[in-house]
Structures are given as structure tokens and as C-alpha cells.
Amino acid sequence: MSRAGRASPPGGGWRGGGTAVLLAHAVGTQALTFVLRPVMSYRAIELDVPTAWLGVLGAAFAIAPLALAIPAGHGADRYGERRMAVAGAVLFAAASVTFVVAGQSVAGLVLAGVLLGTGHLGCVIAQQALVANTTPRGGYDAAFGRYTFAASLGQAAGPGLIAAFGGGQAIPDTGGVFRWSCLLGVMLLALSAFLPSSPRRSAQDGGGEVGLRALLRLPGLGRALVTSCVVLAALDVTIVYLPALGAERGLASGTVGLLLVVRGVASMVSRFFLGRLSHAVGRRRLLVGSTTGAALGLLLVPLPSPLWVLAALLLVVGFGLGVGQPLTMSWLAEAAPPGLRGRAMSLRLVGNRTGQVLIPSAAGLVAAGLGAAGVLWVTALGLGCVSAAARGLPADRG
Template identity: 25%
Template sequence: MESVRSEADAQQEPSSSSGGMRQVLALALSLSILQIGFGIIMPIFPFYIVELGVGATELGILAASFAIARIVLAGPLGRLSDRVGRKPVLIFALVGFAAANVIYAFANTILVMIAARMLEGAVSAGFFPAANAYVSDVTTVENRGKAMGYLSMGSNVGFVVGPTVGGIMAQFLGFRLPFIIAAGATLFTLLLILVLIHEPDRHDATREMDTKPAPSLREVFGCNRKAYSVLGFAMFTTMFSIGILEVAFMIDAVVRLGITPIEIGAFFGIMGVTMIFGSVIFGSISDRAGRTPLIVIGSFIGTIAMFMFALASSFFDLALAGLVLGIGFSMRGPSIQALIADLTHPRSYGVVMGAYGAVSNSAYVVGPLLGGYLYDQQGTSVVSLILGAWVATAGGVAAWVGLPMSTKPVCETIESESSGENGSQASD
């Protein structure tokens, strides 16, 4: 397998040069515009739910419907991006995003909103794994953490500009117009993808996808079963905590703390600024110091942030907790994505990213549903947030115990050691 990876790395080398990094930056720019559209509507959902006369449980169902659609389609669309290419899947997904936002704008019942949310989840199941796989296609182990950091930075720009603009618009223009603007931002992203992004020149084996099936997940995960499993658990704990926060705490912030749409937008903006700079800084650090230490530390910082949210009593407390959470996310997120890519043969990036998308979305089903239910039962988000804190801690402990500290792909490390042992035995 080492020789196969060596051939793949050799053929990837041209794409992994400055030209490959330019493609990553173009994709990051496109993703930032898309996430601005997402960000515009983020401060609106809690108020929209209150306007429709439903509670936290319904908001949890709305969030979970997005994740359920992604679970069903993440694997098939990830495999599709391996077969037909990354760019066609990205384009298809963007058309769906625009349609979902138009439906949101005219929704007058929770059922219509759930339908739009499921459509959004379905197409996002293709977009984000394909984007991550694209970065893996055009980078090497040496610069992949930095590239994933750029992609995260592009995504996080949307969480600075989008929620701030969306909060202001919701405050003064109502809750529906921002969805139309989000649809427009999505169509602009589609134009950028069409013009700036080129299908990567992948390994020869990937050019035979239409006649040669991709390896099964069992084959892909067989070499690094323990590391893949721990990464899946770490990703699950991250998304579970996010789901708790976005449903239980956001409703609590509106009802108990009296937070306005502008303040919710500012909260996401503060967290986004932190993640913009943190993703690039910590992504580069992970290339030098290793992925695992940052995953572990980021998980424990996330635990601290969840307790801070539980104790928050003002907007200042909310903003400070968001700052801490942003640091934790920017350490953990790019490092997890880069380590997954390190462990995976280029020909299987799409299906692997799709599988991990299913894992994270499973957590985003459980977290919002449980968070919404507990909030409606308790009348507060404190219990949910403490639960989220302990789950984040479990993810950090699992990463500490179960992930490799080496920055090299585990398969290469194992095979290099095996080759060394065989060589020494032969010399003996």
C-alpha cells in the first residue's frame, strides 16, 4: 500500500504546488460567500419559531430534519463526487441551497420550514464533503492542515458578516427578506464556482471511477480502524454540543436573557472572527506539531465554554463564552479534517468524508432533539449545556488516548516500521 500512496502523492504533486493552493483559496472565497448566506438567517430561526407559536422541541425537530437528510445522502453523494468529480456535485448543491432559502421566505407553518430544512440538508450532504475532498485532492500531508485552515477561514467569514447583517435586517426589516438575500448570495457562489474552480487532476485510479468501483468503507477503514473510530467519536461529540447550543441555549437567550436579533448576530460575529484567525493559525501549527494535541486541547476548551454558557446572565457573558468556544473549534475542526485526510487514500476521500458527514449529522439529530426536549421540560438550558460539556470532555479524552501523535499518516508509519523490521531481519 505504501507504494500505491507514493504513486498517488507523486501524481498529486503538481496540484499541491502554488496552483493547488490557489484553487483552495478560490474555494475558500466561494465558501465564504455561501456561508454569509447561511449566516444571515442564523439569528432569525429562534425568533421565527417564536413567531410561529412553537417551542424548543419544534426547533429541535427543525434542526434534526436537516441532519437526517444529510445522514441519508452523505455517503451516496460522497461516492458520487468520487465518480463524477467534485465540481458537478458542488454546483448541484448550490442550486438546492438557493431553492431552500426561497421556500423559507414564504413559509407560514413549521411543516413547510421543515421541508425546506430537509432540502437544505440533502444538498449540503453533497457540498461540504465534496469541498473537503477537493482540498484533499490538491494538497499533500505537508500543507493539508494549512489548506484546511484556509477552508475553515473562508467558512468562518460567513459567521462574521452573515449573522451581523442578518441580525440588523431581522431587527428592522422582519424575518423573511433575509432569506431572499441568502438565496442571492448562494447564486453568486454558484457563479464563483463555475468561473474559479477547476476539477482537480487526481490520481489515475480516480479517472477510472466510471468503470472501477471505489473501495468499500471496510477496506478503507481496515488499516487505521482505531484512529478512524476515535475521530468519528470526536466529531460526534463536537456536533452534539453544537446542536445543544443552537437549540436549547438560543431559545433560552431569547426568552430568559432578552437577547435581540442584533445581539445574537454580534455573538456569532465574535465567535466567527475568533475562528477565522484561529483556523489558519492552528491549521499551520497542526502541520508542524501534529493533529492530535490540538484536537485534545480544543475539546477541553469546548468543555469550558459550555460551562460558561450555562452560567451566562448577560450579553457580555454570552460574547465571552462565544470567544472561548471559537478558540476551541478553530483548534479542533481543521485538525480533525486534516487527520482524516492524512489517513485516507486520495481515491477514497469523497466516500470517507461522506461517511464522517453521516457521523457528525447523527450527533446533530440527537443534540437538537434532546436539547429542545430538555429545555421544554426544565424551562432552562442549564441541564442541556452541562450535558454538552461532559460529552465534549469525553471526546477530548478519547482523542488523547486513541489518536496517534505522529503527523505522518498512520498506514505509512506502520508500513515504514514494518519495512524497517523486515529489513533488519533480512540483514540479520
């Protein structure tokens, strides 16, 4: 890892007229995802789906994208980010319609979850490849910090919409949320049409298989991918099982939504200052420290505590989880050669999706015996393990 990656100037990163469109697209993508996924859990609760099945619904979000991530990255490299974003937005709209039309059954929820996950994949691959391909070397930490800050803004806004649809009730108006998501999907599609594309550049080793082999030889790749995978899975588990924990404790859905907002805002803060934080302490130390803090916070969340303590713990969890994703993106963007950065981001997403398939499904088995609290404790243990593994990442060279 070069010093450029560590010491990127706080204001470094991409510029241009398309920046506002890119950031708005990131906000819209995450807002739509983070309102639909918790509400999918609430609809499952309405249908009296067993708690163990919530993990299966969470895994549905990642099943198809797991197989499509590498082709999507190759498509972004070959055909451009805009086309990939348009395809993702179309699938987002299709998912919203499926929730409205077929969301009265578990099969319908699974189908909608698959469409939602695939649409999310297309949009985020396009966004991440665009940031990687248009950021000058030395500005990745700050650029991906701003990009993921916008994503966190969407993640915070999405659950906040739950409060507008019966937040004072244990179960919000899921049908109303699904109908409004159709409009949001159309708005995202319109934004996609205005998203810029970077100039196409060929990697020296060119072909897909050769390019992937070059990426897989990067030092520390395995540790970085596992860290990214577990951090994202921890975020997913929080989204899926915090509503279940709240229902067990009798918390109103609006309160749970606000707690998810607190987590999202904390992630926004950590990402907004990511360039400065990375410059001050280095990527590896920042990654290890933030992951450890998130693990400790998540370990304490299930314990009986006043609401303000729970909010404070989720503040710590959100801050810690907010750092892992942009740092691994920045590391990959800097290490990958031009023409392979879309595939580099897709390789990272393959690891993320693998975790999203396996970890929530395993969490469902834990929930069957220990409930939502047990799931959060096991997730905290996983974060502690990857925090220890991240110590073996290549050191920042000064």
C-alpha cells in the same frame, strides 16, 4: 499518523488559480447556512413553536444528508467536485425559495431545512474533496486550516446579517432575510460554475463497498469520527439555543447575533493559525486541549454574567470548536488513499449528520424540562467525554 501531518509547514497546502473561487465558495456556503438556520429558529418563535421543537427543526437540516452523504462522496470521487458543488447550490436556492413561499408553517420550515441541509452537504463534500485531492502530503493541516478559516468567515458573516434586519428587536425581519437569501443562493450557484475539479484518480481497491471497508479499518477512525460528530453538534446546539437563551434573558436579537459573530471570529483565529499550532504541539494534544477548553466555556455560558463575560466565554468556545473539524479532515485526508478521499470526507459527514439528527433531538427533550441552559450544560458534558476519548487517538510520530 505521519510526521508530515504534524509538521506541515505553516504555508503548506494547495495552490492554483481556483483557490480564490474555492475559498469564496466556502464563505458563501457557510454565510447562507449560518444566517438561515438562526433565522429559522426566530421564525419558529414567531409561530409560537414550543422550545422542544427547535431541536426537531435543527435535526431537519441533517435528515436527508444522513442518507446521501456516502453517495455524495462517491459522486465527488467519480464525477468531480464541480458537478457536486453545482447540485448543492441548486438545492440551496430551492431552500431559500421554500423559506419564502412555505415558511409560515412548521411543515414548510422542516422542508426548507431538509433542502438546506442537502445543499450544504453537496457543497461541502465538493470543497473538502477538492482540498484533499489537490494538497501535497505534509500540507493538510495548513490547507484545511485555511479552508475552514474561510468557512468560519462565512459563519461569522451570516449571523451578522441578522443585525441588518431589525437587530434591535427581539425578533428580526425573518421575511426580509429569507428574500435576500434567494439572491445569495443565485450568487453561490454562479460561483459553483467556476469551481475547479481535480483530476480523477482511482483507488487501488476501487469499488465503493471495498473502499469503505478500507476506510473503516483505519486505526483510530471511530474516535476521530465521534469527536468530529460531537464538536459539530455542539456548534449546532449553540446556533439553535443561544437565540433561545437570549430570548429568555431579554437580549436583543442583534446582541445575540453579535455574540454568534464573536464565536465565529474565534474559530477563524484558531483555524488561521492551525498549521503553526499543530506543528508546535501535535494534532492529538491540540485536539484534546481545544475540546476541553470549549467544554469548560460552554459549561459557564448559561450562568448569569455580564455581557462582556458572556462574550469572553463564547470566544473560548469558538476557539476550541474551531480546531476539531479541520484536524479530523486533515487526519482523514492523509490516511485515505487517492480516489477514496471524497468518500473519506463523506464518511466523516455521516458521523456528523448522525450527531446532528440525534443530539439536537435529544437536546429538545432536555429543553422541555431544563430550558436552553440545560441543553448547553448537557452539550458541555458531551464535549468533555469526547475530549477524554480523543486521548486514545494515534499519537503523532516524530
